Amino acid sequence: xxxxxxxxxxxxxxxxxxxxxxxxxxxxxxxxxxxxxxxxxxxxxxxxxxxxxxxxxxxxxxxxxxxxxxxxxxxxxxxxxxxxxxxxxxxxxxxxxxxxxxxxxxxxxxxxxxxxxxxxxxxxxxxxxxxxxxxxxxxxxxxxxxxxxxxxxxxxxxxxxxxxxxxxxxxxxxxxxxxxxxxxxxxxxxxxxxxxxxxxxxxxxxxxxxxxxxxxxxxxxxxxxxxxxxxxxxxxxxxxxxxxxxxxxxxxxxxxxxxxxxxxxxxxxxxxxxxxxxxxxxxxxxxxxxxxxxxxxxxxxxxx
Amino acid sequence: xxxxxxxxxxxxxxxxxxxxxxxxxxxxxxxxxxxxxxxxxxxxxxxxxxxxxxxxxxxxxxxxxxxxxxxxxxxxxxxxxxxxxxxxxxxxxxxxxxxxxxxxxxxxxxxxxxxxxxxxxxxxxxxxxxxxxxxxxxxxxxxxxxxxxxxxxxxxxxxxxxxxxxxxxxxxxxxxxxxxxxxxxxxxxxxxxxxxxxxxxxxxxxxxxxxxxxxxxxxxxxxxxxxxxxxxxxxxxxxxxxxxxxxxxxxxxxxxxxxxxxxxxxxxxxxxxxxxxxxxxxxxxxxxxxxxxxxxxxxxxxxxxxxxxxxxxxxxxxxxxxxxxxxxxxxxxxxxxxxxxxxxxxxxxxxxxxxxxxxxxxxxxxxxxxxxxxxxxxxxxxxxxxxxxxxxxxxxxxxxxxxxxxxxxxxxxxxxxxxxxxx
Numbered sequence: 001x002x003x004x005x006x007x008x009x010x011x012x013x014x015x016x017x018x019x020x021x022x023x024x025x026x027x028x029x030x031x032x033x034x035x036x037x038x039x040x041x042x043x044x045x046x047x048x049x050x051x052x053x054x055x056x057x058x059x060x061x062x063x064x065x066x067x068x069x070x071x072x073x074x075x076x077x078x079x080x081x082x083x084x085x086x087x088x089x090x091x092x093x094x095x096x097x098x099x100x101x102x103x104x105x106x107x108x109x110x111x112x113x114x115x116x117x118x119x120x121x122x123x124x125x126x127x128x129x130x131x132x133x134x135x136x137x138x139x140x141x142x143x144x145x146x147x148x149x150x151x152x153x154x155x156x157x158x159x160x161x162x163x164x165x166x167x168x169x170x171x172x173x174x175x176x177x178x179x180x181x182x183x184x185x186x187x188x189x190x191x192x193x194x195x196x197x198x199x200x201x202x203x204x205x206x207x208x209x210x211x212x213x214x215x216x217x218x219x220x221x222x223x224x225x226x227x228x229x230x231x232x233x234x235x236x237x238x239x240x241x242x243x244x245x246x247x248x249x250x251x252x253x254x255x256x257x258x259x260x261x262x263x264x265x266x267x268x269x270x271x272x273x274x275x276x277x278x279x280x281x282x283x284x285x286x287x288x289x290x291x292x293x294x295x296x297x298x299x300x301x302x303x304x
Numbered sequence: 305x306x307x308x309x310x311x312x313x314x315x316x317x318x319x320x321x322x323x324x325x326x327x328x329x330x331x332x333x334x335x336x337x338x339x340x341x342x343x344x345x346x347x348x349x350x351x352x353x354x355x356x357x358x359x360x361x362x363x364x365x366x367x368x369x370x371x372x373x374x375x376x377x378x379x380x381x382x383x384x385x386x387x388x389x390x391x392x393x394x395x396x397x398x399x400x401x402x403x404x405x406x407x408x409x410x411x412x413x414x415x416x417x418x419x420x421x422x423x424x425x426x427x428x429x430x431x432x433x434x435x436x437x438x439x440x441x442x443x444x445x446x447x448x449x450x451x452x453x454x455x456x457x458x459x460x461x462x463x464x465x466x467x468x469x470x471x472x473x474x475x476x477x478x479x480x481x482x483x484x485x486x487x488x489x490x491x492x493x494x495x496x497x498x499x500x501x502x503x504x505x506x507x508x509x510x511x512x513x514x515x516x517x518x519x520x521x522x523x524x525x526x527x528x529x530x531x532x533x534x535x536x537x538x539x540x541x542x543x544x545x546x547x548x549x550x551x552x553x554x555x556x557x558x559x560x561x562x563x564x565x566x567x568x569x570x571x572x573x574x575x576x577x578x579x580x581x582x583x584x585x586x587x588x589x590x591x592x593x594x595x596x597x598x599x600x601x602x603x604x605x606x607x608x609x610x611x612x613x614x615x616x617x618x619x620x621x622x623x624x625x626x627x628x629x630x631x632x633x634x635x636x637x638x639x640x641x642x643x644x645x646x647x648x649x650x651x652x653x654x655x656x657x658x659x660x661x662x663x664x665x666x667x668x669x670x671x672x673x674x675x676x677x678x679x680x681x682x683x684x685x686x687x688x689x690x691x692x693x694x695x696x697x698x699x700x701x702x703x704x705x706x707x708x709x710x711x712x713x714x715x716x717x718x719x720x721x722x723x724x725x726x727x
């Protein structure tokens with residue numbers, strides 16, 4: 001094997017790690033807001049991702065039938081729609097279910113798990129049990145090949161760009177906007193935040209809905225990588241909790257760092273050993289680190 | 305998700321149905337004369353000596369698949385095809401003058417549930433036979449129940465072989481009819497010398513790849529295996545694996561990835577520049593059903609080894625495809641296992657009629673040698689070892705999601721679930 005080939009493989013392997021990083025971060029981000037900031041154990045997170053994925057599928061089918069000329073352009077619009085629809089459902093869920101359970105965080109686990117089972121059945125009844133794939137625009141498929149033997153997946157680049165955009169947006173909103181200020185105040189001390197005139201109920205609802213909306217975007221982005229079925233959400237939920245818990249609940253930077261660490265460990269070890277062993281190694285590392293630092297990589301500084 | 309089973313209302317209704325039927329069976333004298341007129345030739349006391357759920361007008365069979373859970377994607381086609389065959393048989397007047405009635409149970413993609421439900425069907429409902437199971441894991445779970453209760457199972461999926469039971473009729477192909485024939489074709493037609501084996505991490509892919517490795521390295525002497533990898537069910541990130549493939553540069557990627565992983569695998573192969581034009585890939589796990597999720601553009605140019613493809617050009621198949629689409633919509637597709645599922649009720653009908661009885665022992669005894677000239681895949685015949693003689697075929701995926709058959713075994717291949725040299 002020549003030096004060129006080794007160089008190309010190393011580059012592609014590096015990108016594989018980055019690509020996994022963006023996937024993990026995107027799926028953990030919505031949860032980091034809901035679980036990390038609000039303390040709600042949202043077991044239905046995966047299903048909100050599935051809502052986003054099905055939105056893309058619906059847009060693709062409708063565009064294909066009614067406006068085939070727009071096939072190259074529907075995707076960005078559909079992603080926005082995925083956010084809006086998941087946001088709407090999140091808003092509704094918070095109003096109907098979650099707001100009654102803030103004082104019983106463990107019960108949110110049961111309630112949202114029930115919700116996830118219900119949503120799975122709704123998906124199954126509406127879209128059928130078979131997995132579906134939207135028809136993607138041509139510019140999202142194939143690989144970008146800057147030189148011979150070097151192929152960078154375009155869908156990976158797309159997910160990476162989208163992840164950077166969403167993460168940047170969330171960080172900016174949380175630390176620079178009025179909403180972010182209210183969220184952080186509510187997290188730090190709900191009673192005091194109430195006393196200073198912050199409508200914490202409204203803040204909660206908006207926060208939960210934004211978390212769900214981001215899950216929708218994540219689900220939408222993943223249609224470029226995998227397929228969508230009624231139970232797709234359950235594939236993501238474990239990884240999403242893993243990323244958030246390992247990073248330290250309550251810290252967005254922690255989520256970013258943890259997604260990066262897990263992705264690189266997983267991706268590099270996968271190259272040198274079998275897939276299952278790589279997963280074992282990654283999980284062992286995570287467990288060991290969590291035993292030493294139960295609060296996760298980055299813990300928020302709150303007086304307890 | 306064992307909890308799913310609580311949501312299925314079927315047990316209650318079938319319990320009631322059974323009581324009604326038992327009542328009917330116990331009081332044939334009360335029935336209006338003439339109802340049992342059609343069965344003068346086959347009186348119930350004669351065709352049913354083992355207390356199965358058979359009356360003068362009806363015979364009850366069971367259907368046991370996953371209608372919910374992760375396997376529902378694959379098993380739905382089998383459920384539909386079996387129902388279609390049963391409906392067609394009923395429209396023709398049923399079996400021995402009796403209409404077939406189906407009790408549907410849901411295995412919910414959970415193997416212990418499969419065992420529980422099979423016991424319910426055999427012990428409580430006394431069904432005459434069961435059409436069901438899909439994964440090898442579910443078949444292994446119900447096998448002891450069927451053997452203990454002396455039930456009869458028609459199993460539709462292609463599988464790894466190394467099994468034979470008096471109580472199971474295997475309507476799919478076993479390893480020699482799919483894996484070994486496919487590899488020989490790859491070696492002969494595509495001149496493949498180096499093979500990279502990839503599968504999902506459970507019994508079927510692991511055993512299949514074990515057989516494939518034996519065949520490539522020692523028995524068939526086709527060449528060498530340059531990589532063997534398994535990934536958990538539901539794994540969706542294959543970028544590192546793809547880089548490993550690029551390092552190994554195999555002549556042939558031999559794949560048995562199933563479920564949601566399948567879709568991710570082909571999408572990412574395409575995104576990494578590994579397409580049908582550049583790389584030869586042969587799979588055991590992509591049928592028309594999987595193609596819906598994978599997408600034709602991602603699989604175009606790759607090859608699949610099956611015994612049936614929807615595009616097969618024969619009169620039986622045309623009639624079957626038409627009937628299937630009429631029943632389940634023009635967009636529905638038919639994969640290999642769906643067709644094998646369709647064979648089950650017809651094979652059972654032929655065996656019952658040959659035996660002149662619904663008794664499991666007599667039906668089993670009558671089964672070897674049964675032929676189906678109307679099978680959509682062509683002609684099939686049931687071997688003494690309870691597997692089907694059938695042809696093997698290779699087809700190439702097209703960008704529109706259909707398959708083009710490129711090779712077909714000249715003769716029917718004799719099923720051999722215990723091939724020598726592969727244990």
